[in-house]
Ligand SMILES: O=C(O)C1=C[C@@H](OP(=O)(O)O)[C@@H](O)[C@H](O)C1
């Protein structure tokens with residue numbers, strides 16, 4: 117699918133979709149809890165659909181009704197049939213959360229996916245499984261495991277993906293004895309581990325930090341069924357917040373001011389760039405502002421990377437993002453993807469393995485067509501950048517928004533941006 121964006125002014129208000137990260141976690145915890153849990157305010161993006169399907173395959177009874185997921189959970193791991201394939205599409209969270217959980221079946225399980233999923237780093241689990249003498253092999257099309265994780269001391273790298281830590285945290289409380297997870301510094305995306313701890317606590321699971329790099333997980337715990345309403349998604353808020361800052365005033369709603377989402381940092385980053393942001397109940401009013409450059413630390417908010425490049429390019433003078441290296445390990449190499457597309461629009465963009473520097477000098481003359489690099493966050497970031505260019509821009513592979521935000525273009529059109537689907 118191709119989408120054409122005509123430069124146009126936004127106005128009004130947009131209600132953000134529910135958090136994808138919180139939805140994955142709530143669906144998994146409720147599935148592991150015996151009894152009925154109702155998760156409300158869920159959006160059925162591709163990633164969430166594969167997490168639901170996987171937990172059904174594991175034995176949870178799950179139905180969906182409007183924006184609710186009704187889960188009759190409690191898993192009998194022993195009754196899982198041997199030699200099943202679990203399809204994770206392109207969701208890194210699903211794959212990395214599932215591997216430790218499905219290991220508890222003690223059966224041969226294969227995990228498959230699409231596009232770049234199996235090319236993203238999985239070696240942390242491979243090493244860990246081998247260290248514990250469990251079967252783990254990977255080829256181009258699947259990861260195969262066999263053997264249950266055992267309680268004990270785990271130590272893993274903190275700068276590849278926090279999803280490995282979260283995955284272990286879902287499974288280890290179900291083992292007979294206590295465990296610890298030591299995270300080797302630097303510990304990035306810690307904010308996402310905090311989201312996992314928040315959801316585990318809601319479902320009756322106790323995990324504590326022994327020290328800033330060591331998590332202590334009591335064994336023999338049981339997940340308790342509980343209802344949960346998913347709060348709005350600050351990663352997706354980033355796109356509309358930056359749109360407001362560069363294009364025209366907008367109100368964004370559906371967000372919790374008390375959120376633990378790391379991407380809530382978008383609010384502080386905008387203020388660092390001198391954007392006028394006013395909190396209102398469940399949201400913010402954001403005004404188009406004279407932008408001023410600042411340094412951005414992406415350590416706890418990697419998913420904001422591509423849209424922050426758009427903020428940088430519309431800021432006169434130079435700004436730098438640091439701790440950006442993990443952007444290269446996502447659905448695309450997000451630094452390379454943005455570098456290619458923005459340079460094609462004459463943006464002065466340079467990068468190192470771990471940093472991005474942009475010297476903004478708007479307005480920009482876009483090339484006619486930009487590539488979405490099969491990556492939802494690249495498609496959405498380019499669409500926002502295109503709203504303030506001199507000419508119309510076509511973005512290809514736009515259907516990849518379905519990974520996290522299927523209604524993105526409808527929401528963009530609802531605030532006045534001219535969006536056309538091109539055959
Ligand atoms: O746990 C999560 O929900 C996520 C963790 C982050 O990944 P890393 O920990 O690999 O940075 C983030 O990029 C991803 O979109 C969602």
Ligand SMILES: C=C(OP(=O)(O)O)C(=O)O
Nearest residue numbers: 206207208209210419446
């Ligand atoms: C990287 C992302 O998700 P995941 O790691 O779950 O594929 C994302 O949503 O940008």
